[in-house]
Amino acid sequence: MPLLWTLTIILVLGAVGYVLGRRKAIASAGGDTRLLHSLPGYYGANAMILTVVPALLVLAVWLIVQPLVIERSVTSLIPATTVEEIGSRSLVMTEVRRLAEGIDTAIEVGALTTGDARALSTEFTDIRARLGEVGVALGSDVTPQVLVAAQEYRAMKATGQAIMTGVVLVLAGLGLAFAYARTHQEFRARNAVEYAILSILLLASTIAILTTVGIVLSMLFETFNFFELYPWREFFFGLEWRPSFEGGSDLGLIPLLWGTLYISVIALLVSVPIGLFAAIYLAEYASRRLRSVAKPLIEILAGIPTIVYGLFALITVGPLLRDYFAEPLGLGQSSSSVMTAGIVMGIMLIPFVSSLSDDIINSVPQSLRDGSYGLGATQSETVKQVILPAALPGIVGAILLAASRAIGETMIVVLGAGAAAKLSLNPFEAMTTVTVKIVGQLTGDTNFESPEALVAFALGLTLFVITLGLNVLALYIVRKYREQYE
Incomplete structure (x- = not known):
């Protein structure tokens, strides 16, 4: 059946x-x-x-x-x-x-x-x-x-x-x-039903925890299998990434980590100023009518699939940067580059920074604003010297959450930055990230007993540790903020 x-x-x-x-x-x-x-x-x-x-x-x-x-x-x-x-x-x-x-x-x-x-x-x-x-x-x-x-x-x-x-x-x-x-x-049917519902809720929370533990343990076991076949020192400190299923592969993490951080930093340089300034304007200066229209429009960016952002990077942003910046300056001839992926990813992250920062700024007590105005401060002085310092821990938490999202992005990098693993400071060269190589190493008919396939789990565990650290730091800062100002 x-x-x-x-x-x-x-x-x-x-x-x-x-x-x-x-x-x-x-x-x-x-x-x-x-x-x-x-x-x-x-x-x-x-x-x-x-x-x-x-x-x-x-x-x-x-x-x-x-x-x-x-x-x-x-x-x-x-x-x-x-x-x-x-x-x-x-x-x-x-x-x-x-x-x-x-x-x-x-x-x-x-x-x-x-x-x-x-x-x-x-x-x-x-x-x-x-x-x-x-x-x-x-x-x-x-x-x-x-x-x-x-x-x-x-x-x-x-x-x-x-x-x-x-x-x-x-x-x-x-x-x-x-x-x-x-x-x-x-x-006593009511007691039995309430106990059953409580048990179901407990089971659901336990499944969520066990799922996380299972994911971590599966990555750990496969990572240990990888390090039995490939030296961990060469993985963590290697400067070359040249996988080959015929043997003799160089599986150094540094080029992938460099590309990941480089693209993420550019994305944050785009998203943080725009998102933060938009949040300040919507929270402190915009009228209620304008805010009711502008904030949903900004948050629409978060609902666009990343494949659409990737196509935007490949078809529009990449050729534009190549024709007007990279080639005239002699910095490159490819439309796939770190700058392309970073700018498009930054556009994608604007709603993360804007919405979270806007909510945090609005949660600052009105009494702080009234006290500043009572002392003769202007609105801009109040924003700069009172509201932003009070909301700073929460804003930092929002930025760290956006950074975690940037580090884990794949599709925009594949279409916008290419798949070349290299160490370079030129933002108009093609590079790649950890997530792209995880997908690449596990795609196709792969022998999962070879180091070239098992390295994907080591890369995944490394990325998991980095994003987990950023999320924990962000949650700690936000929690500290809530304790002080709620």
Whole structure:
């Protein structure tokens, strides 16, 4: 049964449970809802929660665990010689999953039958030909053993899905029956529902924390694997970035880090003055009518996809800088440059600085303004000597958050700055960043057991530590600001 149908049935059972629980509670009180411990809706909600939540939890866990169990079982069927020929077990499983999907497609269009799929090992050549006829491309490394593994993968996946559907629906039915049986006039339904909601909220927060921990641990484990294959000193202090999957790669971090910081600094030099001055004007000088129009227009910039900013950098800003600045000054002939990416990224960051700074300036107590005016200060003097110093910690926090956003940007850099890893002070030369190389090293048919692929995790962990430090510093400054002025 498809997953969507299973979810639909669970939700329908939950709705049925709500109606039955509510009706039974009212019936147990003889139709007088005043005799019930809780409102009738709580009895229905209790039945719905006991029907839906346990079933969905089991379904979620099953969907996570089943692929891991199936892949471990299937990889044990593939001979070590086949794994060595293809490159790694991860690549073998990629091929197995692709073949399994191709076999399903062939069965759907009638090019194969279920019996053919079960006899893959004895009709290898014929099956390859028929899969090719329906558009399933098979690599030269595909062997009868891989096709048999694909057959086993399909069978185990189908069996697991059938068992999962049965278990989940039975659990939903048992939950409905249990909730219906315990529903009566004296049952404390409100307490049970509130406890269930509290547990759900606690589970949601725990999942968020565990997800973060899982991301960090996955990067740590793969980074340790990378440093077992490549010296950490050469990675952190190397000045060359020349990856090659044939061996002999130079994987130095410094050129990528330099490009990341260079582009981010230019972006902040563009976004901070414009965003801060716009925030000061909107908060202190603009009329209410102008502010109601101008602030939403500025915040629209934050909703534009970064791919659009990248195309703007590639088509408009890059050629403009090349024709009017780089070539006349003899600094370069390429439209892809640090300056191109930095300017466009700065435009993207203006709403981050402007909106946060505007909210922070508006939160400065009016009593500080009145006291300054009472001492004879003008509005500009009040802004410069009272409001900005009071809001400075929050503004610094907004700038640091914008810096974290700039460091993690990818698409604008790909289209605006190029992919060259180099150390140079010329802002009109093409450079690249850490995020661009993470994408590049993990794109395509990659052997994830090579240092050239594992280096992406080391780069990701480095970037994570940098942005985490900036975010923690920004939150600390903002929290300190709130303690002083709220």
